[in-house]
Amino acid sequence: MGILKTFALGGVHPEENKLSANAPIEVLPLPKQAIIPLGQNLGAPSKAIVKKGDKVKVGQLIAEASGFISTNIHSPVSGTVFKLDNVIDGSGYKRPGIIINVDGDEWDESIDISDTLITEITDDAQAIIDKVKKAGLVGMGGATFPTYVKLMPPPGKVAEYLIINGVECEPYLTSDHRLMLEKGQEMLIGTKILMKALGVSKAIIGIENNKPDAINHISVLAKDFEGISVQALKVQYPQGGEKQLIKATVNREVPSGKLPIEVGCVVQNVGTAFAVYEAVQKNKPLIDRVVSVTGKAVKKPANYLARIGTPIQQLIDASEGLPENTGKIVNGGPMMGKALTSLDVPVVKGSSGILLMKKEESSRKVESPCIRCSKCTYVCPMGLEPYLLSKAAKLAKYDIAEDEMVMDCIECGSCQYTCPASIPLLDYLRLGKSKVGAIMRDRNKK
Amino acid sequence: MNMFTVSGSPHVHGDDSTKKIMYGVVYAMIPAILVSVYFFGLDAIRVLVLSVIGCLFFEWVIQKYLIKGGTTINDGSALVTGILLAFNVPSNLPSWMIIIGALVAIGMAKMSFGGLGKNIFNPALVARVFLLISFPVQMTSWPKPKAITEGLADVVTGPTPLGIVKEGLDAGKTMSELKPQIPTYMQDLMGQMGGSMGEVSALALILGGIYMLVKKIITWHIPVSMLGTVVIFSGILWGFNPEHYADPVFHLLTGGMLLGAIFMATDMVSCPMTKRGQLVYGFGIGLLTILIRIWGAYPEGVSFAILFMNAVVPLINKAFKPKRFGAKPGVAINQ
Numbered sequence: 093m094g095i096l097k098t099f100a101l102g103g104v105h106p107e108e109n110k111l112s113a114n115a116p117i118e119v120l121p122l123p124k125q126a127i128i129p130l131g132q133n134l135g136a137p138s139k140a141i142v143k144k145g146d147k148v149k150v151g152q153l154i155a156e157a158s159g160f161i162s163t164n165i166h167s168p169v170s171g172t173v174f175k176l177d178n179v180i181d182g183s184g185y186k187r188p189g190i191i192i193n194v195d196g197d198e199w200d201e202s203i204d205i206s207d208t209l210i211t212e213i214t215d216d217a218q219a220i221i222d223k224v225k226k227a228g229l230v231g232m233g234g235a236t237f238p239t240y241v242k243l244m245p246p247p248g249k250v251a252e253y254l255i256i257n258g259v260e261c262e263p264y265l266t267s268d269h270r271l272m273l274e275k276g277q278e279m280l281i282g283t284k285i286l287m288k289a290l291g292v293s294k295a296i297i298g299i300e301n302n303k304p305d306a307i308n309h310i311s312v313l314a315k316d317f318e319g320i321s322v323q324a325l326k327v328q329y330p331q332g333g334e335k336q337l338i339k340a341t342v343n344r345e346v347p348s349g350k351l352p353i354e355v356g357c358v359v360q361n362v363g364t365a366f367a368v369y370e371a372v373q374k375n376k377p378l379i380d381r382v383v384s385v386t387g388k389a390v391k392k393p394a395n396y397l398a399r400i401g402t403p404i405q406q407l408i409d410a411s412e413g414l415p416e417n418t419g420k421i422v423n424g425g426p427m428m429g430k431a432l433t434s435l436d437v438p439v440v441k442g443s444s445g446i447l448l449m450k451k452e453e454s455s456r457k458v459e460s461p462c463i464r465c466s467k468c469t470y471v472c473p474m475g476l477e478p479y480l481l482s483k484a485a486k487l488a489k490y491d492i493a494e495d496e497m498v499m500d501c502i503e504c505g506s507c508q509y510t511c512p513a514s515i516p517l518l519d520y521l522r523l524g525k526s527k528v529g530a531i532m533r534d535r536n537k538k
Numbered sequence: 539m540n541m542f543t544v545s546g547s548p549h550v551h552g553d554d555s556t557k558k559i560m561y562g563v564v565y566a567m568i569p570a571i572l573v574s575v576y577f578f579g580l581d582a583i584r585v586l587v588l589s590v591i592g593c594l595f596f597e598w599v600i601q602k603y604l605i606k607g608g609t610t611i612n613d614g615s616a617l618v619t620g621i622l623l624a625f626n627v628p629s630n631l632p633s634w635m636i637i638i639g640a641l642v643a644i645g646m647a648k649m650s651f652g653g654l655g656k657n658i659f660n661p662a663l664v665a666r667v668f669l670l671i672s673f674p675v676q677m678t679s680w681p682k683p684k685a686i687t688e689g690l691a692d693v694v695t696g697p698t699p700l701g702i703v704k705e706g707l708d709a710g711k712t713m714s715e716l717k718p719q720i721p722t723y724m725q726d727l728m729g730q731m732g733g734s735m736g737e738v739s740a741l742a743l744i745l746g747g748i749y750m751l752v753k754k755i756i757t758w759h760i761p762v763s764m765l766g767t768v769v770i771f772s773g774i775l776w777g778f779n780p781e782h783y784a785d786p787v788f789h790l791l792t793g794g795m796l797l798g799a800i801f802m803a804t805d806m807v808s809c810p811m812t813k814r815g816q817l818v819y820g821f822g823i824g825l826l827t828i829l830i831r832i833w834g835a836y837p838e839g840v841s842f843a844i845l846f847m848n849a850v851v852p853l854i855n856k857a858f859k860p861k862r863f864g865a866k867p868g869v870a871i872n873q
């Protein structure tokens with residue numbers, strides 16, 4: 093397995109609870125109705141190009157990118173557009189979306205739906221980028237940044253390493269883990285494709301050593317792929333953060349306020365690499381993804397291949413229903429996921445898991461005074477002082493928050509997880525970030 | 539319709555708590571408590587009980603009747619202050635003085651700053667220094683430790699090793715002349731030297747320190763930089779003139795050095811927030827302690843040194859920031 097590496101600064105090790113690690117990916121039955129929010133990527137929401145009553149096929153374009161940082165959305169089902177309306181999304185707000193009544197499962201003819209593995213990469217770099225863009229790919233780890241943007245380094249910047257994120261450092265989640273075990277070949281071909289698009293000769297797949305089976309499997313498969321190596325990593329949260337993963341794998345530090353390309357790196361998630369394979373080799377847009385359904389009270393923790401737009405209620409039903417004492421539903425992992433208000437929220441491109449928490453796990457502990465233990469500072473992977481930043485934000489001292497680099501906070505939650513006084517540090521940090529961000533934008537305008 | 543809790547991430551907590559930390563400190567003090575009871579007998583129990591009850595009582599009264607808020611006497615912080623205060627006084631201190639000490643520690647040094655987490659100075663140390671200045675005679679007449687097995691009669695009082703050396707050197711004697719009058723280092727380690735209740739056994743204090751390190755209640759930075767500075771600074775002087783200056787081991791093992799380094803200087807509320815800052819803080823305490831011990835008016839300087847450095851902590855916190863991620867780019871190839 094080689095030497096275990098990890099990032100240097102801060103970090104925590106929450107209980108892993110990978111309950112669904114041994115559950116093979118199951119194909120989830122189609123929903124009766126697909127609910128497709130238009131805002132599924134980081135950046136501008138997409139623009140609907142279908143109208144009520146239109147017949148659509150699986151994979152047909154239904155909404156277009158509306159700017160540079162925006163993506164296409166394709167119909168995940170076949171059927172009739174029921175209406176364009178506001179739909180509840182992961183944020184808890186109602187936002188524009190498309191609702192499609194499902195009828196059969198008729199795919200767009202251009203998509204190769206066979207199981208044949210296509211190893212040979214015939215497209216050139218530009219063609220790959222175009223296909224990735226057309227297919228509406230976003231980062232599948234949860235950040236949902238449009239993938240093609242990352243494949244086009246700004247002028248003057250050159251990529252040297254492609255780093256594939258197979259860390260899955262969030263407790264509970266196992267969708268990337270299962271994907272590596274079951275779709276390793278495809279994921280590696282996808283990695284090759286990404287390397288070609290970026291013009292790099294080296295790719296490193298970082299996997300934490302709580303997934304020895306994935307490390308072994310991918311290491312064996314990777315022997316046939318020149319330039320791709322596997323790096324086993326010591327378990328430490330938030331190793332899946334781009335900056336932390338780059339530090340752990342190639343020991344480079346992305347400067348404050350800069351992107352990974354600054355140090356010659358591009359990071360993509362294993363789920364994204366798999367989606368790239370499908371988009372480029374099979375012409376299949378991003379219409380489904382692997383979602384873990386998990387939690388201590390869940391009767392059948394599982395991993396589902398679900399179409400985008402499937403209400404999470406259906407995933408939960410497939411895992412034998414909502415446990416009696418569910419107190420909180422989290423879209424994503426327990427460290428960075430978002431609590432949902434309703435079971436009608438659909439699976440979107442960035443959904444990596446649904447975590448059902450028991451009532452007793454759901455509420456926060458009572459906050460007590462800060463005892464200045466500095467534990468929040470010790471665990472911050474960005475070298476910040478959360479106690480100070482949260483106080484600055486609370487007192488609306490945004491100049492101090494800015495000077496103390498609140499914008500570097502990656503919202504990993506390690507500080508709040510650790511705080512013995514149970515202070516909701518990240519709530520204040522998010523407030524500070526949004527205020528300071530607004531102040532900075534204002535200043536730049538002038 | 540189901541109702542679900544909605545709150546921002548993270549949705550899990552590491553289960554550490556103020557109470558756990560405070561009780562961790564209490565457990566770490568158990569060896570030193572046992573040693574003090576072994577040597578000072580019923581008197582030690584009297585001091586401990588009065589000090590603890592005093593601190594808890596004043597915390598409760600002030601919160602209930604002056605601040606009129608909820609009480610926090612269960613969080614263990616007043617308990618820690620109570621035991622530390624007991625550690626910092628001689629076992630024969632009159633009971634009413636102990637109660638005054640508790641009032642000063644909780645009322646003046648903790649509550650008047652706003653309570654837990656807001657005080658600048660270590661409460662137990664403020665009380666110690668207050669008592670030392672107000673009642674210098676009672677605070678410096680140290681009963682000689684004597685195992686309870688040797689019987690309870692005849693408590694002999696005498697000066698501490700530090701006092702003997704200070705007085706002797708000031709009177710022009712040499713270290714070789716003074717050596718026979720002070721306990722051996724083995725006796726220091728085990729607890730057979732005069733001093734405040736919690737200071738007498740170096741070994742018991744070190745055990746507690748190791749426990750807190752393992753439990754991650756403290757980090758090594760403050761004790762190591764403080765004691766390291768003491769060793770180096772006193773070592774230089776000693777190397778210079780071993781007849782006129784006590785050796786580093788003597789400084790390490792006597793007086794409040796270890797109690798200060800392990801339990802007082804590491805008090806999380808009043809020490810700096812970053813590890814770099816803590817190194818500077820420990821260095822400052824070590825340096826000041828030796829300065830006071832050798833050239834000051836008092837034989838012991840640990841308490842003053844810590845209180846002085848407590849006052850500097852806000853400046854240290856401003857000057858020493860954590861190592862920021864990405865402040866020093868490693869290999870940046872695109873430049």
Ligand code: SF4
Nearest residue numbers: 472501502504505507
């Ligand atoms: S949430 Fe922000 S401040 Fe807190 S540990 Fe993570 S990066 Fe640091």
Ligand code: SF4
Nearest residue numbers: 462463465466468511
């Ligand atoms: S971890 Fe909590 S109690 Fe400790 S310094 Fe940070 S905010 Fe204060």
